[in-house]
Amino acid sequence: WSIKTSSGIQIIINFSLSLTGESPPEKPTIIKCRSPEKETFTCWWKPGSDGGHPTNYTFLYSKEGEQQVYECPDYRTAGPNSCYFDKKHTSFWTIYNITVKATNKMGSNVSDPHYVDVTYIVQPDPPVNVTLELKKPINTKPYLVLSWSPPPLADVRSGWLTLEYELRLKPEEGEEWETVFVGQQTQYKMFSLNPGKKYIVQIHCKPDHHGSWSEWSSEKYIQIPTDFRVKDMVVWIIVGVLSSLICLIMSWTMVLKGYRMIAFILPPVPGPKIKGIDTHLLETGKSEELLSALGCHGFPPTSDCEELLIEYLEVEDSEDQQLMPSHDNGHPSKNAKRIPKEKDSDSGRGSCDSPSVLSEKCRESRALPSTLQTQDVRDVQENKEGKRSWETECIASEQKILLFNNESTKETTWPATQLPDNHLFAYHSIVDAHKITLSTTNVNITSFLVGNEEHQSQYPITETLHDDMEKQREMENLHSKTDQTTVQVIKNRPNDKSPFLNPKLMDYVEVHKVRQDKEPAVLLKHKENSRKSDKYTVPGTSKEYTKVSTVVDHNILVLMPDSRIHHTSVIQEPAMEMPQNLQQGQAEKNMSYCLTVPSECKRETSGSEYMDPSSFMPFK
Amino acid sequence: AALTPLPPPAGTDPATPLLCRRGAGAAVAAVAGDAGCRLLTVADLFDRVIRHSGRIHSLATALCEKRLPPRDNELGKSARKCHTSGMLTPNGTEYAQKIPREELTHLTLKLLQAWKEPLSHFNQHIEHHQELPDDSLSKAKQISNMVHELKTGVEKVTEKMQSMGIINNSLTGMASSEATGLSISNEANMMSDSDFIHCFRRDSNKVQSYLKILKCRIMPENSC
Numbered sequence: 001w002s003i004k005t006s007s008g009i010q011i012i013i014n015f016s017l018s019l020t021g022e023s024p025p026e027k028p029t030i031i032k033c034r035s036p037e038k039e040t041f042t043c044w045w046k047p048g049s050d051g052g053h054p055t056n057y058t059f060l061y062s063k064e065g066e067q068q069v070y071e072c073p074d075y076r077t078a079g080p081n082s083c084y085f086d087k088k089h090t091s092f093w094t095i096y097n098i099t100v101k102a103t104n105k106m107g108s109n110v111s112d113p114h115y116v117d118v119t120y121i122v123q124p125d126p127p128v129n130v131t132l133e134l135k136k137p138i139n140t141k142p143y144l145v146l147s148w149s150p151p152p153l154a155d156v157r158s159g160w161l162t163l164e165y166e167l168r169l170k171p172e173e174g175e176e177w178e179t180v181f182v183g184q185q186t187q188y189k190m191f192s193l194n195p196g197k198k199y200i201v202q203i204h205c206k207p208d209h210h211g212s213w214s215e216w217s218s219e220k221y222i223q224i225p226t227d228f229r230v231k232d233m234v235v236w237i238i239v240g241v242l243s244s245l246i247c248l249i250m251s252w253t254m255v256l257k258g259y260r261m262i263a264f265i266l267p268p269v270p271g272p273k274i275k276g277i278d279t280h281l282l283e284t285g286k287s288e289e290l291l292s293a294l295g296c297h298g299f300p301p302t303s304d305c306e307e308l309l310i311e312y313l314e315v316e317d318s319e320d321q322q323l324m325p326s327h328d329n330g331h332p333s334k335n336a337k338r339i340p341k342e343k344d345s346d347s348g349r350g351s352c353d354s355p356s357v358l359s360e361k362c363r364e365s366r367a368l369p370s371t372l373q374t375q376d377v378r379d380v381q382e383n384k385e386g387k388r389s390w391e392t393e394c395i396a397s398e399q400k401i402l403l404f405n406n407e408s409t410k411e412t413t414w415p416a417t418q419l420p421d422n423h424l425f426a427y428h429s430i431v432d433a434h435k436i437t438l439s440t441t442n443v444n445i446t447s448f449l450v451g452n453e454e455h456q457s458q459y460p461i462t463e464t465l466h467d468d469m470e471k472q473r474e475m476e477n478l479h480s481k482t483d484q485t486t487v488q489v490i491k492n493r494p495n496d497k498s499p500f501l502n503p504k505l506m507d508y509v510e511v512h513k514v515r516q517d518k519e520p521a522v523l524l525k526h527k528e529n530s531r532k533s534d535k536y537t538v539p540g541t542s543k544e545y546t547k548v549s550t551v552v553d554h555n556i557l558v559l560m561p562d563s564r565i566h567h568t569s570v571i572q573e574p575a576m577e578m579p580q581n582l583q584q585g586q587a588e589k590n591m592s593y594c595l596t597v598p599s600e601c602k603r604e605t606s607g608s609e610y611m612d613p614s615s616f617m618p619f620k
Numbered sequence: 621a622a623l624t625p626l627p628p629p630a631g632t633d634p635a636t637p638l639l640c641r642r643g644a645g646a647a648v649a650a651v652a653g654d655a656g657c658r659l660l661t662v663a664d665l666f667d668r669v670i671r672h673s674g675r676i677h678s679l680a681t682a683l684c685e686k687r688l689p690p691r692d693n694e695l696g697k698s699a700r701k702c703h704t705s706g707m708l709t710p711n712g713t714e715y716a717q718k719i720p721r722e723e724l725t726h727l728t729l730k731l732l733q734a735w736k737e738p739l740s741h742f743n744q745h746i747e748h749h750q751e752l753p754d755d756s757l758s759k760a761k762q763i764s765n766m767v768h769e770l771k772t773g774v775e776k777v778t779e780k781m782q783s784m785g786i787i788n789n790s791l792t793g794m795a796s797s798e799a800t801g802l803s804i805s806n807e808a809n810m811m812s813d814s815d816f817i818h819c820f821r822r823d824s825n826k827v828q829s830y831l832k833i834l835k836c837r838i839m840p841e842n843s844c
Contacts, residue, residue, distance in 0.1 A: 039713060065705060091711040093822050119825060157843070159670075159832030160713040209677060209825065 023051040024107025028100045030114040037153040038092075038122045038161045038207065041085050042078040045100045045111065053104040059083040064095040092119050122211035124163060125151035127186075127203045130220045144222060147187035148203050151214070162208040168216070172198040184208070196226040662780055666835035669773040673828040676766045679759050680821040686756050702819030703811065704734050709826060716833045722787045724837075725778050728830045731823055732771040739764035742816060763820070774831070786838050 026048025035041035047057060059072035072083035083098075096118070100111040129149040136142040150156045150163050164184055168177040171194070182188050182203075193199060202216040709727055710716040716724060743764055746757060781787045811819065 065701075087712070087714060093709075093711055093826055117822075119822075155713065158713065158717070158836045160716075160829065162832070208674075209681065 022053060022106055025049065025051045025053075025055040025102035025104045025109050027109045028057060028102045028111045030098060030100055030111055033098070033114070033116045033118075033121050035090070035118050035122045036125055037151070037155060038118070039087050039153075039155070040090055041116075041118050041121060042082055043085075043098060043114075043116070044078070044082045047081060047102060048109070050102075051104055051106055053106060055102050055104040057081065058101040058103065059098070060101060061096050061098045063091065063097070090118055093117070120210040122161070122207045124154050124161070124205050124207065124211070124214045126214045126217040127151060127165065127205050128217070130201070130203060130217055132201075132220065132222055134225065141191070142225075144190040144193060144224070145187060146190060146201060146203075146220075148217070149186065150205065163205040164208050165203055165205045166213070167201060167203040169199050169201040169222075172200060172221070177202075193222070193224045195224045198223050662777065662784065662786070662838060663835065665773075665777045665780060666831065666838075669770060669777055670828060670831045670835065672766065672770050672773060673824060673831055676763060676770060677821065677824040677828055679763050679766070680817065680824050683756055683759055683763075684817045684821045701811075702815070702822065703738065704731060704819065704823055707731070707734070710830075713829075713833065716830060717837065721781075721834060721837050724830055724834055725774075725781070725787060728827055728834070729771065729774055729778070731827055731830075732767060732774060735767055735820065735823060736764075736771070738811075738816065739767055739820075742813075746813075770827070781838060 028045045028047045030043060030045045033041055033043035043059070045057070045059070047055065059075070060069050061072070062069045072085075073089050074084040074086065075082070077084040094117065096116045098114045098116060102109045102111075127148040127150055129147075131147050133145045133147070134142055135145055146167065148165070154161050154163060156163055162184060165182040165186065166179060167182055167188060168179045169190075170177045180188070199222040201220045201222055202218075204214045204216045206213040707727070707730065709731070710719060710724075743761055746760055778787070782789045
């Protein structure tokens with residue numbers, strides 16, 4: 001009973017003591033022991049609560065195989081709550097038994113024993129002297145050499161401590177590190193880094209067998225230089241120089257021959273060429289005069305206009321300056337009857353509408369009467385508002401057809417002025433056809449009509465077909481197309497529609513007045529001789545008149561096949577002439593385009609226009 | 621490392637063509653009777669044995685970890701007593717560098733010798749015991765062979781060093797090792813398996829470290 005009482009009293013005393021906050025210290029715990037260089041080591045402990053009293057900590061250890069207990073030789077070097085073992089006190093391949101005792105006024109407490117073999121607790125310092133070197137070998141991409149030194153305390157030289165390294169890098173903006181195990185070497189070559197980017201690199205090390213990784217070295221930034229190779233620069237410089245040269249040349253060309261270029265690229269819509277129209281009259285802008293000159297007094301033109309003599313004005317290139325109307329055909333220039341158009345003028349409507357007509361006209365190269373030109377000019381002028389009166393002039397000799405196209409450029413480049421240096425523009429298709437003729441000898445006319453899928457316009461000379469309309473439309477579109485060597489226009493029609501496009505075939509199509517009653521007829525006339533340049537022999541054919549069957553879309557002249565017309569002859573002529581023209585044409589540099597102006601050519605339904613494709617209107 | 625030329629080894633006929641001589645440290649492998657001349661420096665030889673000992677140590681570590689999950693506090697649990705504990709071996713780099721090279725070499729050989737027997741016993745032992753997983757079993761079997769090879773290698777290196785005059789030809793220590801070997805092996809039989817592996821791991825690390833230090837020490841220009 002007394003014992004119980006005494007123990008009970010003890011308990012009460014202890015309890016009271018704890019109530020007041022005083023107690024022996026709590027058991028400390030040993031956190032870790034580390035050796036930075038495998039020669040010394042340090043242990044840290046964590047104290048428990050001190051029980052309200054200042055507590056002393058005692059670090060005790062014993063070695064494997066020995067009973068002797070030692071106290072920590074150095075409490076201070078490594079900081080508070082630590083014990084530092086220097087070289088003398090460090091033994092390898094020996095297990096230390098470490099305990100920490102906390103003592104205070106009330107009592108003491110001992111931590112759990114901790115066993116440590118120094119061999120296995122090595123954690124080196126991070127590597128130092130991280131340097132970067134950019135190596136630029138010849139003929140190889142430059143690469144980066146990263147080198148570093150082991151931590152200063154580590155005795156790597158003697159081989160006592162062997163370190164392995166690992167580095168990690170990432171782009172500056174990147175998220176993830178890429179880790180590379182390097183081994184025991186102290187340098188690393190980095191080959192595939194993106195030029196121009198910035199990278200962060202870090203290295204750490206660890207003993208080769210046991211131990212833990214060191215901390216990462218401080219961040220090292222790499223800026224990869226942009227790889228400016230001399231070769232690349234040279235290439236770019238050459239490219240730049242060439243481009244600027246090309247630009248210069250192009251601009252120079254544009255300046256000098258801008259118009260021609262434009263016409264080349266955007267062939268003008270052929271203005272209507274009406275025989276008997278004096279371009280000069282047009283210039284003056286007096287419609288009355290013009291009309292009177294045309295000899296058409298009434299509108300619509302009456303049949304007396306049928307006697308229009310078609311004058312052919314041959315307008316050629318510099319070689320052949322034939323502004324003068326050629327009266328070879330003996331037709332007095334005159335009344336190309338011209339259907340008075342309304343102001344809007346599409347004097348060229350007819351030609352617009354019926355590429356076929358134009359092509360017919362163009363079928364033979366003839367000299368165009370200057371009067372015609374004038375008239376055309378006038379006509380054009382009337383149409384100046386913006387419509388293009390486009391006329392197709394066919395220069396038979398050159399097999400070029402001049403298209404007078406007002407539209408694109410209001411140019412007042414009248415044939416007269418233009419002639420000297422103009423290109424003769426012919427129907428696009430015709431020109432193409434011409435080209436084709438040039439290129440292909442004896443190509444059948446129909447073959448000219450190489451149909452471009454896009455442009456399939458046929459220009460049936462004598463036949464009025466509904467498809468003419470479309471062709472005509474397409475003809476209209478031609479001008480906007482870039483020059484194409486193929487004759488876009490005419491699709492081969494088996495039945496011969498008409499190789500109108502045969503430039504050779506340029507013929508003057510005399511558009512007689514369109515009979516309103518029904519199909520207007522287009523007169524197609526062949527010009528026998530005509531040309532100033534005897535380049536072509538116009539097959540002597542009789543006049544051919546084709547009736548215009550209908551006008552479509554105001555700018556398509558649909559011709560009716562006329563029995564009177566000898567298609568075959570027509571067709572053949574061109575064929576025959578072609579070779580001739582080919583030669584001639586080859587001499588020509590400039591192709592003329594006959595283009596129809598699509599939209600602007602509105603054709604009056606009733607318009608029977610006299611179109612004289614043979615009159616050359618130099619298009620400028 | 622730049623090798624400075626050494627005078628011909630003492631005892632050898634100066635006229636003997638040392639064809640493969642390559643300066644100091646070069647182990648002239650023109651051993652009499654060798655058809656060819658293998659140019660192997662002592663440093664190369666040391667590298668080989670060091671690598672070999674490293675492999676052994678890795679194997680031992682793997683074995684140890686398989687059997688005993690590494691826990692620091694487990695280390696001292698058992699009254700671990702390695703049969704080689706009685707050998708006085710330098711337990712630190714300082715001591716390892718202080719003692720003469722010959723002694724260090726000798727100690728290395730002694731260690732290797734001390735493990736020869738216990739390893740063979742261990743092999744027989746584990747074959748009967750199915751405690752180890754299969755790969756550990758094969759590893760354990762490998763170890764004894766490797767130790768044997770390592771011992772042979774170190775002996776060769778020693779010979780080279782002796783022939784080159786790097787170390788003395790004193791073999792005084794070797795004779796006594798045979799005598800102690802028996803007693804050591806007796807003690808080894810009393811070790812438990814875990815202790816056995818642990819002790820072996822430690823000693824393999826010792827051997828490797830000694831070899832590394834030796835390699836540094838035989839090069840006169842290295843300040844080890």
